Amino acid sequence: MSDALLTLKGVHTHIGPYHILQGVDLVVPRGGVAVLLGRNGAGKTTTLRTIMGLWQASQGAILFDNAEIQKETTPAIAQREIAFVPEDMGIFTDLTVHENMLLAARSGAIDKERLNWIFGLFPPLKTFWQSAAGNLSGGQKQMLAVARAIIEPRKLLLIDEPTKGLAPAIINAMIAALRELKEMQTTILLVEQNFSMARAVGDTVAVMDDGQIVYSGEMAELADDAELQEKLMGLSLEAHQ
Amino acid sequence: MMMKLLSGDSPRSKMLSAVLLLILFGLMFAPFLFPGTRSLDTAARICIFIVLVASYDLLLGYTGVVSFAHTMFFGIGAYGTALALVNMGASYSAIVLGTVCGALVAGAFAFVIALFSLRVKAIFFAMMTLAVASAFLVLISQLSGITGGEDGLSYRIPREMTPAFKLIKEKVLGVRLNGKLITYYVVFFSSLCLFLVLLRMVNSPFGRVLQAIRENAFRAEAIGYKVVRYRSVATILSAVMAALAGSLMAIWLRYTGPATTLSMDIMVDILLMVVIGGMGSMYGAVIGAVLFLLTQSYLQDLLGILQESLGSLPVVSDVVSPERWLLWLGILFICSIYWFPKGVVGRLRGT
């Protein structure tokens, strides 16, 4: 396996009086898709937000491309070519789809070719290009959220539950998109509750519980080992399969 | 006994207790300790403002709600008493009726404002009260047929409360025992009672719920307290208290006008007193009012001397000119919000 693009070493995060992350160790290999699993409230979202600097890590180190980023501000972290798709999608509902995409393209202009590729992945975005993003359906908003993250090439994508509440057909479109990105050597850290989705795209996997990583390894190993799955996450995963 | 009077809310610091006792005795014996019209007037104002500021602190410090309508309620109380005295003549029944009506009207107004704006956002309430209070001020200034307009109302109060009434012929400790003295003690003891009532309120279970709401409205709601209802009740109580203070002012001055009761300058003064004295403690109101009013009366003299000695330096002498004392208080105000949000009381308590 190639070297790590992102490494979390003993990261702790406090939100107000609550101690949420309690020493998270996580490695995201360069060019691979790492999946973060875990039951509701395990701390997956908090982990992504801590990486983005939206929560401050109170202890521990976050290394991206061999640089420590845990003390940097969110914009500075984003400018290191990290894109974030939050759990609530973070769509600017008053802006059109076009304007949403325009803001995501920090260079100031949208690359035509790349846009056509994205339209290929998510056709509704082309149809509703000039509509207010607030009028999009839930699935279309999710497509827009991912499209925003990939409108320019980024080194790392942090995607939080892109399949939450989506119809199977849209989930398939999402899987297809992630597979293409993977082929383009984009590194992805994906939070996912849907195990079939996780298995379809993941290379490595880490399982969280109560603010700590309780298992990490190759996806293939976990996928083949029903007993291990049972042991780790019987609660959450089976229900989703 | 003492603790019971203070509703169990002791000053919790030797320094603070000493200062408070000093203030209490100073005010209680003010006519004898500091003879003269000006100092008696300052003492009476201090008494009234302690109640006014403490009732504002009930809202700001204990409930976490910013209102700019406090002078409006103060004015409603003052005008209530003033109008009763003007229209019914100088009688005690006029004073009682005017005071009660003023308090009721203030409470009703507070209720309506709370109804409209407390549901939304703290900021909304602040803006709304500012707008309403300013409009009220303009309205009162314009309805000159009833309120005397800008000139305000002058009226007589019962003879026993005026300087013309002599209790005994001889002076006691060099002070003439006249009706003015009686009025001072009416103001003093009424203020003391109102203050103790406020102290009781904030230390009651009701007061503790208010503080819980201030700390975390969301959690208080989750525990089952109706946040909006508690805030509304606090707004109403604070308005009623302000109105009562206004009635005292009307009696003391024998004059009621926009400048002495409703003006936004007084609102700013109240803010300064609460914050500098110490938000969230009734004793802060005492310290704030005393400090502020003494400064207002006497610091200007001091700055005047300073300015004279600096007379030759143009800008510097402008900055220390006695009219500019608000500049320094404003800066002190901003600094206290940042660096000692518990004000002088917090300092004295060493927290």
Place this chain on the structure above:
Amino acid sequence: MSDSLIKPRIERPPLSEVIEAKAPLFLVPVLMLIGLLAIGSGSTWLTLTAAGLAMGMMIFIMASGLTVIFGLMDVINFGHGAFISLGAFAGFTILGLLGGWIESPSIALNLGAVLLAVAFAMLVTGLAGYGFERLIVKAVYGQHLKQILVTMGGLVVTQQLIYVIWGPDEIVLARPTAFQGSFVVLGAAIEKYRVLAIAIGLALFVAMRLVLSRTRIGLLVRAGVQNGEMVEALGYPIQKLFLAVFMVGCALAGLGGVMWGLYQETITAHMGAEVMISVFIVVIIGGLGSIEGCFIGAMLVGLLTNYTGFLIPKLALVSTILLMGAVLMWRPQGLYPVVKAH
């Protein structure tokens, strides 16, 4: 098969919702009509309407900065009024120096003096806004109570500084020659200065809308109003945006101050705090954070003040409070509530 599933269409909202959404747009014409019926005389109505629109435009200029600042950074600057006064004093200083230009009958010189005064006022208030944000507001983002108190303190200090710099007396200055007197239109006298105020206000409104919809900064502001965190996550330093918007908002207050001062022909250190009453009413009516709402609210307040000022003079200000109450009963968050993502 999957393709058809991916292509759901956007549903058209029902007609009643469309009307409900557009209803605030009809308020201004409706108020004008009511005004006409109540006043009776067409030419009086025309004069009052022009006065009302002019006043509304000036209030809009002052209020727009306040509302955008609130929308973007959740800060209500209670010291905004100080910038109005500061702008007026700065502008009048320039006008005082250019006495010759003002008294000359040449429109070009008149206009030049006003433009210079406005530019200087906006520069001064913009820079003062920089200081205000850094020194006073920055430390209290997200803490409403402290924000209100601290900006109120800033108001007191700034007013006092105006006294220190310009002295305690009011300043009286006649309007430039070209903007004195009135036009007569359809038998109604319309003051020239009011026409200028309406023109400037409209131009500003259009310019603001263009900036907000066509430029990247405008997009960022609109996006930031909704979800500042996501703007940061896309890589934009929102603190800088805050600062820039704060400065622009203060500069607009300064512009409004000069215009208001020229309208009244007298300025005092507390004039800003006085107009702030109407500004707050406008911002509340419009919905905190909404430019469109602010514009409509300003027109309503301007017109209503002038109509009632004519019909029942003593109730002019109170009527706007009643209007605010009525609007809040209809829409508790104002005409155009701004939807926040968090």
